[in-house]
Amino acid sequence: MAGRRQSPGPRQSPGSQTSLRKRNQQRIVEALVKVGASTQADLARRTGLSTATISNIVSHMAENGLVSLTPTTASGRRATSVRLLSSNGTVAAGIGFGRRHLRVVLVYPDYTIVAEESIALPPKYDPRVGFDLARDLLGDLLERTGISWDALSGVGVGIPGSIDRRDVMPVIGTVWAEWAFVDVVVELEDRLGGIPVVLDNDANLGSVAETIWGPHGHVTNLVYLKVGSGIGAGLILNGMPFNGATGVTGEVGHVQVVADGQACRCGNRGCLEAEASITAMLDRLSAVTSITTTEELVAAAKAGDVAVIRVIEDAARMIGRVVGDLASILSPEIIVLGGPLAALGDTILEPISRAFARHVLPLVRDATEIVASTLDDRGEALGAAALVFHREAVRVL
Amino acid sequence: MAGRRQSPGPRQSPGSQTSLRKRNQQRIVEALVKVGASTQADLARRTGLSTATISNIVSHMAENGLVSLTPTTASGRRATSVRLLSSNGTVAAGIGFGRRHLRVVLVYPDYTIVAEESIALPPKYDPRVGFDLARDLLGDLLERTGISWDALSGVGVGIPGSIDRRDVMPVIGTVWAEWAFVDVVVELEDRLGGIPVVLDNDANLGSVAETIWGPHGHVTNLVYLKVGSGIGAGLILNGMPFNGATGVTGEVGHVQVVADGQACRCGNRGCLEAEASITAMLDRLSAVTSITTTEELVAAAKAGDVAVIRVIEDAARMIGRVVGDLASILSPEIIVLGGPLAALGDTILEPISRAFARHVLPLVRDATEIVASTLDDRGEALGAAALVFHREAVRVL
Numbered sequence: 001m002a003g004r005r006q007s008p009g010p011r012q013s014p015g016s017q018t019s020l021r022k023r024n025q026q027r028i029v030e031a032l033v034k035v036g037a038s039t040q041a042d043l044a045r046r047t048g049l050s051t052a053t054i055s056n057i058v059s060h061m062a063e064n065g066l067v068s069l070t071p072t073t074a075s076g077r078r079a080t081s082v083r084l085l086s087s088n089g090t091v092a093a094g095i096g097f098g099r100r101h102l103r104v105v106l107v108y109p110d111y112t113i114v115a116e117e118s119i120a121l122p123p124k125y126d127p128r129v130g131f132d133l134a135r136d137l138l139g140d141l142l143e144r145t146g147i148s149w150d151a152l153s154g155v156g157v158g159i160p161g162s163i164d165r166r167d168v169m170p171v172i173g174t175v176w177a178e179w180a181f182v183d184v185v186v187e188l189e190d191r192l193g194g195i196p197v198v199l200d201n202d203a204n205l206g207s208v209a210e211t212i213w214g215p216h217g218h219v220t221n222l223v224y225l226k227v228g229s230g231i232g233a234g235l236i237l238n239g240m241p242f243n244g245a246t247g248v249t250g251e252v253g254h255v256q257v258v259a260d261g262q263a264c265r266c267g268n269r270g271c272l273e274a275e276a277s278i279t280a281m282l283d284r285l286s287a288v289t290s291i292t293t294t295e296e297l298v299a300a301a302k303a304g305d306v307a308v309i310r311v312i313e314d315a316a317r318m319i320g321r322v323v324g325d326l327a328s329i330l331s332p333e334i335i336v337l338g339g340p341l342a343a344l345g346d347t348i349l350e351p352i353s354r355a356f357a358r359h360v361l362p363l364v365r366d367a368t369e370i371v372a373s374t375l376d377d378r379g380e381a382l383g384a385a386a387l388v389f390h391r392e393a394v395r396v397l
Numbered sequence: 398m399a400g401r402r403q404s405p406g407p408r409q410s411p412g413s414q415t416s417l418r419k420r421n422q423q424r425i426v427e428a429l430v431k432v433g434a435s436t437q438a439d440l441a442r443r444t445g446l447s448t449a450t451i452s453n454i455v456s457h458m459a460e461n462g463l464v465s466l467t468p469t470t471a472s473g474r475r476a477t478s479v480r481l482l483s484s485n486g487t488v489a490a491g492i493g494f495g496r497r498h499l500r501v502v503l504v505y506p507d508y509t510i511v512a513e514e515s516i517a518l519p520p521k522y523d524p525r526v527g528f529d530l531a532r533d534l535l536g537d538l539l540e541r542t543g544i545s546w547d548a549l550s551g552v553g554v555g556i557p558g559s560i561d562r563r564d565v566m567p568v569i570g571t572v573w574a575e576w577a578f579v580d581v582v583v584e585l586e587d588r589l590g591g592i593p594v595v596l597d598n599d600a601n602l603g604s605v606a607e608t609i610w611g612p613h614g615h616v617t618n619l620v621y622l623k624v625g626s627g628i629g630a631g632l633i634l635n636g637m638p639f640n641g642a643t644g645v646t647g648e649v650g651h652v653q654v655v656a657d658g659q660a661c662r663c664g665n666r667g668c669l670e671a672e673a674s675i676t677a678m679l680d681r682l683s684a685v686t687s688i689t690t691t692e693e694l695v696a697a698a699k700a701g702d703v704a705v706i707r708v709i710e711d712a713a714r715m716i717g718r719v720v721g722d723l724a725s726i727l728s729p730e731i732i733v734l735g736g737p738l739a740a741l742g743d744t745i746l747e748p749i750s751r752a753f754a755r756h757v758l759p760l761v762r763d764a765t766e767i768v769a770s771t772l773d774d775r776g777e778a779l780g781a782a783a784l785v786f787h788r789e790a791v792r793v794l
Contacts, residue, residue: 164760171760221641233726237634237641244618244634244728246764251725254758256718267759321653326726328648329630331641361651362664363561363568367643 019217022112024049025057029084029112032067033145037083039074058082065090066108084114084146091147093155094385095134095188096202098377099123099176099229100294102130104137105378106145107385109153111212115141116381127159127182135191154196156384157184158205160230165247168199173266174230174251198387200241202226203250205383206338207234208241209375212386214336221332224379225252225323228294228339231273233326234383241390252326253277257318272322276315278340284311294340301344312341313351320355327360327368334369338379342372416614419509421446422454426481426509429464430542434480436471455479462487463505481511481543488544490552491782492531492585493599495774496520496573496626497691499527501534502775503542504782506550508609512538513778524556524579532588551593553781554581555602557627562644565596570663571627571648595784597638599623600647602780603735604631605638606772609783611733618729621776622649622720624712625691625736628670630723631780638787649723650674654715669719673712675737681708691737698741709738710748717752724757724765731766735776739769 024047031046032038040058044051058080061067065085072081091114096103103118117137121130134157142149161175170179188197207224210216224234233250235242242249253273254266261270262280274280278294285291288307291300300308323335341348349372357365373379421444428443429435437455441448455477458464462482469478488511493500500515514534518527539546558572567576585594604621607613621631630647632639639646650670651663658667659677671677675691682688685704688697697705720732738745746769754762770776 162760171758173759235726237639238637240635242634242727245730246728246761248758248761249726249728251758251761254725255722256756268756325652325722328651329632329646329723329726330639331643331646333642359653359665361568361645361648362570363559363645364643364648 021057022110024053025061025110025112028054028057028061028082029108029114032082032084033115036146037081039072039079039081041074041079043082064110066110066112085151090151090153092153092385092388093138093141094158094205094381094383094388095138095155096158096205096377096380096382096384097121097127097130097134097160098202098380099160101377102134102137103378103381104134104141105381105385106141106147107382107389109389111386113213113382114147115145116378117141118377118381124176124178127179127184128187131184131187131191134188138192149193149195152192152195154198154388155188155192156205156387157188157197157199158202158380158384159184159199160202160228162201162232162248162251163199165243171248174232174248174254176229196388198384200384200387201232201234202228202380203232203234203338204241204243205234205381205387206373206375206379207236207336207383208386208390209379209383210336210338210373211236211239213378213382214373214375216334216336219333221330221334223250223323223326223330223332223335224338224373225319225335226338227277227319227341229277229279231277231319233323235330237330252322255322255325257322272318276318281311281315298340298343301347309347312344312348316348316351317355320352320357321359323352323370324356324359324365327356327364331364332368334371336371336373338373338375340377343376345372418454419507421450422458422507422509425451425454425458425479426505426511429479429481430512433543434467434478436469436476436478438471438476440479461507463507463509482548487548487550489550489782489785490535490538491555491602491778491780491785492535492552493555493602493774493777493779493781494524494527494531494557495599495777496557498774499531499534500775500778501531501538502778502782503538503544504779504786506786508783510610510779511544512542513775514538515774515778521573521575524576524581525584528581528584528588531585535589546590546592549592551595551785552585552589553602553784554585554594554596555599555777555781556581556596557599557625559598559629559645559648560596562640568645571629571645571651573626593785595781597781597784598629598631599625599777600629600631600735601638601640602631602778602784603770603772603776604633604733604780605783605787606776606780607733607735607770608633608636610772610775610779611770613731613733616730618727618731620647620720620723620727620729620732621735621770622716622732623735624674624716624738626674626676628674628716632727634727649719652719652722654719669715673715678708678712695737695740698744706744709741709745713745713748714752717749717754718756720749720767721753721756721762724753724761728761729765731768733768733770735770735772737774740773742769 027047040054062069068083070081094105105116106114162171185197203226220239222236231253233252235250254271256270258270262274264271264274424444437451465480467478491502502513503511559568582594600623617636619633628650630649632647651668653667655667659671661668661671
């Protein structure tokens, strides 16, 4: 124990050989999705990788059942044709439902992304309409990649609200009204012909995605803070997603920041979510601006609109204070800001960090990094796909 | 996953056969400590247990190297003499330093308590004087139980302040001034002839002790909230002590509850600890009462002193609010109140629970129990002893 400083976790750091190999494999898979079965020489040309690298990675993928290798001839010479495999259980799908969009991804067990796509949704859409669209989009992706439905080992789904793990239902008061009482797992399994569906909330899935696809693979304690129309955190503790007794964890949006403040949908008042979510920011701006959407808010902030920046800063101070309290409790290595405002970078990170530093225990402050997510709005769907393999792993254990 | 409700953890519930066996074994060990080597018939008389039970437990202990069984005669008949063993590595010692006392325990690897004892210390004692006294008290206990120094596999120590696990030093601002810059491990290993010493903070050790010696063995997520001259929480998450990136976790004492409130030793203001610790309560009462010690505070509350009860209730409301925020983040099964005020029962639990219910997310409120510890001031030393075996287990892995 003595003298130990930041022992590296089991995962490799971004610059490592493993990470490089993963990126190269990702490029090979993208090429195969784009043009279908290819020779190794074709893949080398398309990716710019050496034939030795291609051969090495492709052999490894074949051993793991991800591609088939078939002898063929090309330009009269012996060659090997590489084709994406779709044997049973090869691929997981992830579906992420946002407030105005829906994203579907296909992922291999080694977390290589096979394909991904998102579509816009109308405000306050009926989740059941969303499920239909998700099924169709998933079907499109499978067709485009030549992967059969049978190849799906499961489908992970993320929704913007907490899930009570005891009955696997959205928790009233943490989710938009349209999602209350919707049995997401049953509805989706019905539409997917019984393919097993696993469900979690968006912030939890974001935290999982950050440890796999973000540059934080070496971290064992990570907080993913999603600021959107609600505010919530996903927790990776001791290297594992943390779900507590109920599955309802990381609910920083329901920490009170203003005594007797705005009424919150959870039943309390002055919650962080009621005072500092994007919804609250837009409410506050409605008196003095014509801004009504998140996109307009982000654009105005980027353009330097002082009223918008002030409202964002005020919210950021409240967020930073609550995240400081959370860090005094959990002492994570890193806090990753996700959601649409992450794109604003320092405009929001700086006031969060200042308030954080003012409230957290000084020793923890110096040991905690606060950064913006680099996954844009992809974290939820990616994390959902990863969840499929995690659940399988848990079942095997 | 679906339909799962409170699946039992690996540990047994208090009423189980395992728990009964443990209690019986504890009684046998206490009898052996008291009178030394005894026949099984003697033990049956002294404990009231049946000879079959004695024989069964004693055989099991012998298999695990905890006792020796030697053929002998008693009243002219063949009998078996049972003697506590002290072969190398059989026993762990735990030392708990409080503000005004010091406790030492000896524990077997199966968590049977061999012996324990506490002594009073003067206010603001020099830790080095405490170390000398701890060594002497440990020596007394070993002598009394006939266990040799060589039998100690290690010594665990708890101090009332956070430990930075990266350099295993007390964290300035969370610990009393006397303990700042004191290298507890080195100081104690010097005095103990190189027996390995492991160190943790009191609240963390309390949480470990609750899962082993409290009635919460089935719980996988437990918060031990220690309210004393400071306020801190020990976290058991996913069945393991949680230490985060720095070891400084569960620092609910440094969550701000009063904007620009009392200055706190951590450098911030209005921290829970500065507003609601026993120190803060005594400060607040000093204007209107002659109460200056924790013992007087507890006695006055028990006697129904309205000013004292009001001050305790006001503090309890602040504590309940912060614990509500903590529960919205962690959703533990149970929150155990430790420290001297736990003895007040509902006088403090009720205002804590009311404020808790008002601030926590309703679903989490209904899934979280708040109870008083039943370990009095023993949790710290007991948890410290358990830590020795945990560390050994970690080393083996």
